[in-house]
Amino acid sequence: MPELPEVEALAGFLRERLVGRVVDSVEIGAISALKTYDPQPGALRGLSVTAVHRHGKFIDLDADGLHLIFHLARGGWLRWNDTAVKTMLKPGKSPLALRVRFTPRLDDEDDESTPGFDLTEAGTKKRLAIYVVKAPGQVPGIATLGPDPLAESFTQEVFAGILRGQRQQIKGLLRDQSVIAGVGNAYSDEVLHVARMSPFAIAAKLDDEQVGTLYEALQNTLRSAVSAASGKPAKELKDAKRAGLAVHARTGQECPVCGDVVREVSFADSSLQYCATCQTGGKVLADRRMSRLLK
Known part of the structure; x- marks a missing residue:
């Protein structure tokens, strides 16, 4: 299971590559992994990624105030693609739980890249969790988190x-x-x-x-x-x-x-x-x- 150091590194990895890009599409491959229903994942399409945060073991992609948040749990992982996979996800047909594609950066006229990432989950115990919310505190696991041990206030x-x-x-x-x-x-x-x-x-x-x-x-x-x-x-x-x-x-x-x-x-x-x-x-x-x- 990825813990604070790996999740912090993943958040930094995504922050460097995604801030300033627009969400092109969001596809759910494992319906059971999606823990919210309103807003729909499709509501993220066309929004710009403004920040990527970590809350405990949760990763939070802030897209113009709408948050795509996920927890990788024990068997989950993020698979990055410099050029997003174009194949449409078929729910229940593979370990893929989520696929997100992005457009070129808005502030770089020479950028023609269209990256993306997949969330996958191995094993039979499916615990990977995906949320689309208006505020991180709407995710129960985030709302009940204790203090971050690397925060300055954690003396x-x-x-x-x-x-x-x-x-x-x-x-x-x-x-x-x-x-x-x-x-x-x-x-x-x-x-x-x-x-x-x-x-x-x-x-x-x-x-x-x-x-x-x-x-x-x-x-x-x-x-x-x-x-x-x-x-x-x-x-x-x-x-x-x-x-x-x-x-x-x-x-x-x-x-x-x-x-x-x-x-x-x-x-x-x-x-x-x-x-x-x-x-x-x-x-x-x-x-x-x-x-x-x-x-």
Whole structure:
């Protein structure tokens, strides 16, 4: 799943290429992915792209005040075409969920390019979501977002206030979009590894030093990942993300810090990875799914 760094890079990629262009057409390939019905997607046709924003893991194309917003979820991705594909989408016939085409830039008489992008979704669980709204706050997932961890206003004091009184395990809290926007399974693993903290630590029990360490780990991990992803073409972002991960999705490999083996705890539909030496004082966390199987 793309998280804050990849979504930020995608937003920048689209901003650079689309601001100043007019929407030529919008086609829906997966009706189930479209979560709004008024305005219709066709209402975007003829409008100029004035800005591209990120809200947590959502990307927002502002076209003269009408917003095309999408969330790529676990299996979704954006496929860019310097020259838009002319083939009309047939709903339900492929992994394609959305196709958008654009005209040449209005402010460049020499521009004859007609780019576009597709949104695709792999796998059987279809969670990619597309919205056409008059204001971003009309998207339920955006309306309930917590603060952005890279915003200037997100200080250590604000972070400490969020953790105060939270009886939740820190791994789950970091992933909770209503608490902190944009961090998912992968980067929560990475942040906790950098902070040398157990994913099962209780947020409210962290002392001031631990809160400070976790805050710095959150900031440094996300900012480094954003920097690494910035400027890369959309098609390269997945590989760039994998290359930068130290523990997430690296079960059985060596921890790059201490050389211990990276371990995993599995859940119903996800898993977390950690280093026992770096994060839990050598204690191996119980894999609850395996424990149930052994009973």
